[in-house]
Amino acid sequence: MLILALDTSAAASAALVSDGVVLGRFASTDTRSHAEVLAPAVEQLLFDAGVAGTGLDALAVGVGPGPFTGLRAGIATARMLAFVWNVPLHGVMSLDAVALDADHAEGEFAVATDARRKEVYWARYRAGSALPELVDGPHVGPAESVPDLPVYGRGAGLYAGRLAGTAHATELTPDAVALARVAERTLADGGALRATTPLYLRESDAKVPGPRKKALL
């Protein structure tokens, strides 16, 4: 199965994976240039691998949670590519990619990524044979709200002192290679992936104006 995976829930990353073998990968380091770098990266990956977009078996995109503007760049890109190439598109929760990379041998653990505003996005997993199993989440909240378990990911690193549990793999962020593997294994097991509806977890912050009391207010 030939999969192109994209994730922009933290940094921007893209990967072309065929039956578990990584044919190409791209990862940006910053979190604010997704709309600039992602399309050129996709073009380069396909070109280098000599693959046509229409030859893909599936597209997978990280649906967050993640900072809104960056997250949308990846989903907008994936939806358009899937539409034009007429390739099946699947959504994958971005924390699932971190959970796969967490390399946790047994038992339960948590994954946390940077949600800005001094909060983390987090979810709780149980180690499994092929894929970690999502037990709870995703949520957004302060580091104190993450369960007392080993916590993996950049969100754990940022607030290690405020976690009930212990921080591990503190630079780990959602990556397209792991995302592609999650998608591939889930599909291979006959499982279902998500729609590409973004997991914003937070409202838009807009306030409905109250009734006017004084005109100048």
Add this chain to the structure above:
Amino acid sequence: MNRSEPLVLGIESSCDETGVGIVRGTTLLTNAVSSSMEEHVRFGGVIPEIASRAHLDAMVPTLQQALADADVELLDVDALAVTSGPGLSGALMVGVAAAKALAVATGKPLFAVNHLVAHVGVGLLDAGRLPDNLGALLVSGGHTEILRVRNLASDVELLGSTIDDAAGEAYDKVARILGLGYPGGPAIDRLAAQGDPAAIRFPRGLSQPKYLGTPEQPGPHRYDWSFSGLKTAVARFIEDCEARGVEVPVADVAASFQEAVVDIITSKAVLACTENGITSLLLGGGVASNSRLRQLTRERCEAAGITLTIPPSSLCTDNGAMVAALAARIIMDGGEPSGIGFGTDSSMPVTTVHL
């Protein structure tokens, strides 16, 4: 690339309209628009994050609708175009990401164009060419500008603009103060018809000599506008009515407010035209559908010997056809595509027609 009569697909997402338009040279084929306006009503103004969320969900369906309407296959398109600025950055980002993906997936060249100049580009549709000595007055919820257009594809200059609120924004804020709905423009326009525009003398921003100067020695804001003081004056007037326990003459306030906005917009626009050799003026933007603005612009242009063009309303509000029309002109003039490495620019100047 077919440069004589290119088939161009344009994408617009700078504010609250998701637009996909298709043109062939200067012929409009379709103009599909999905607006999130309804979702902003309860907030009394455009909420950028809500607009961005709506763009993401509307993008592919709007594209499909445009292709179906125009009976065009993506394969046949010569070039793609997208608004890369100015506008709300989160909203622009969705259109730019989608347009780049479309370019990668189809292998078609992509042109990143200026939203404000694209508003002028609609003047090309069906007319075929723009008049010489052209100016453009753009009035909407997001902008209030007067431009000089020497060459649409390469030489556009900003003569004046608002230094605070856009005119449409002032309408929204005053409509809120008056307890009218959103968007404020149509609500105030309707109510104003029953009021006396001379009942209350509201201030005309930046109209004092120290801002205007003289033709020989122009002041710092000769062709600029300001609407925040006007909004405050309306609020003060209403507070004063309430303090005195008199009923607010709502229709008179609406009419007098509208007169203040329209008077200062048109007088400064015509001043800018006459002093810059502009003999044709295009009126664009969402507020171009305001009845009093159309009327007074027409009267004052006629008196000054300026030929006025007002495109149909569907092309005055934000849309993808204007983006496609501008890109088609750029292509016919020999312009080169922008590649796919560019970013959005929320304050892109009009001197940058395309990237």
